Amino acid sequence: MSIRTIEWKNNYIRMIDQTKLPQKLVYLNIKDIESLWQAIKLLKVRGAPALGGAAGLGAYLGIRNSRAVNYLQFEKELGRVCDYLASSRPTAINLFWGLERMMRVSQANKNKSILEIKKMLFKEAQMIIEEDRASCRQIGNFGEKLFCDNDSVLTICNTGILATIDYGTALGVIYRAQEVGKRLKIYACETRPLLQGARLTTWELKRKNMDVTLICDSMAASLMQQGKIKKVIAGADRIAANGDTANKIGTSSLAILAKYHKIPFYIAAPVSTFDLNIKSGKEIPIEQRNPAEITELFFKNRVAPRGIKVFNPAFDVTPNALISAIITDKGVIRPPYLKNICSYLK
């Protein structure tokens, strides 16, 4: 049975509520942009590429009932919708990229009727989704060549079907390697605080009958020391022009540990994740999240004293020097990144 992370269905956005996994596979019908904003904020839908899809569908959802009588009025409404959705989470570039793409389509068709523009926007949102599906397949095709039969692979967070429209980025590479006959052993970091690795990655990999072992984030060094990890692969939320990569908190730690143990460390992401407007990772805004994510396990069990100070960044930045290669839908980019990213993305 195939699953759909996010799609347009019966006149609404339909998405898996990822906060309910692995206990229950529950779908949500999102009927207004306020609900979508909440769903993004609370990580009911997450993963940079999936947020690109949510941006397209969300922009359309926000203006499809617009009563604007002229283009200026319509554009203003669409701008408000996009600004609002953009305020949900600051780090993943795909969200902004998707919203901007919708704005551009509107502007490019300003001479058409409002009804016509709405249709174009719907088509664009669907195109973002179809393109993501195709680009994940391409990432898989390019990336699987870096893996060998019997490799044991460490990964963090969730970068699979649930983080994209379909298939995945880092997990897409793993799925593709498996499809071409390479047997991989996967170690999944649980990914504190919200446990996307424990809850989502193990669930996805188990569904596909893959060999997956769950570990706490703090156990990666121990496995590497014992020679049990041959490759590390992670996704990305934003990649700067020099290759510095923002991804789930804990990723840069794995990259340093991999360097120390001389293990290749790969990033897998579609080109929509690159932000060539920023020169280095220092410029990437890092989302700080609710302390209760750490002090109360899923807002149910308090594990730290009340009033304790907490540092809870959702992402960290892995310096380009620690990345062996960036696997994209246009090919595998190797250092020097400043030069090579530019030529691949042209």
Added chain:
Amino acid sequence: MSIRTIEWKNNYIRMIDQTKLPQKLVYLNIKDIESLWQAIKLLKVRGAPALGGAAGLGAYLGIRNSRAVNYLQFEKELGRVCDYLASSRPTAINLFWGLERMMRVSQANKNKSILEIKKMLFKEAQMIIEEDRASCRQIGNFGEKLFCDNDSVLTICNTGILATIDYGTALGVIYRAQEVGKRLKIYACETRPLLQGARLTTWELKRKNMDVTLICDSMAASLMQQGKIKKVIAGADRIAANGDTANKIGTSSLAILAKYHKIPFYIAAPVSTFDLNIKSGKEIPIEQRNPAEITELFFKNRVAPRGIKVFNPAFDVTPNALISAIITDKGVIRPPYLKNICSYLK
């Protein structure tokens, strides 16, 4: 109000049930060695030095009602008690060290009456406790000199009052630095899976009005990258003759991250934590614990799919090359460890 991690009181072992913290400060009366074994296994009492104390009190608890009529019979009984308690957890050397010390006292007094030997054993157990108290103070005295006013310090697990009889090892150094007027900012790793950092360290430090910030284990690299960590300090469960140190899982990861960021990494432990019978960390047995510690948050909330494979080592080994100094109750040991440990411990 001062707290007592473990002590002999009203004819029983009285200890804090550390699994109930930080919610409740509950004391347990341990009346038989089976309950003590369980308490150790379930980490109601934990921390290498505290386990040394538990060993002494436990050995006495196990034989104080012995009806042995001759020494041979008594020694056999004591041996059975010690073997049983030794089977609770395999890594922390202090447990075995405490039990062996009790055996030696019995053997050294074999010509005395059974009643007399029992008295000697009670005295020895009390001495282990008093010595631990004194040795933690010494660790604090030696260690605080390595810290400067306004240092920000990262630590893992719990190495304070709750891990010892009183004061602590790594946290003892921090307490002492504070006492001599150095203001430290402490970052506490939550320490998955059982969250000793989140539950115990923050509780202890808050009680002492110290400046403590809780982080997930995966966030250490991010703080270091931002220049927010000046020193790292951890405890130890067993130190080999060459300085390789077994400690809570995640410690070796911090040591590698510290090396990469050129931050000093210290171990603090009493000399009872050294095991000169083993040459390197490779020989230290590492306890593997219940997968449910990771897949079910405190055995209440399932966070991973049923039947998923799990890797759950309680400890890892930090290679000696990553350790800037080992702070002991006999002084601060620097590399080369093979030579210097030997001369300090003679």
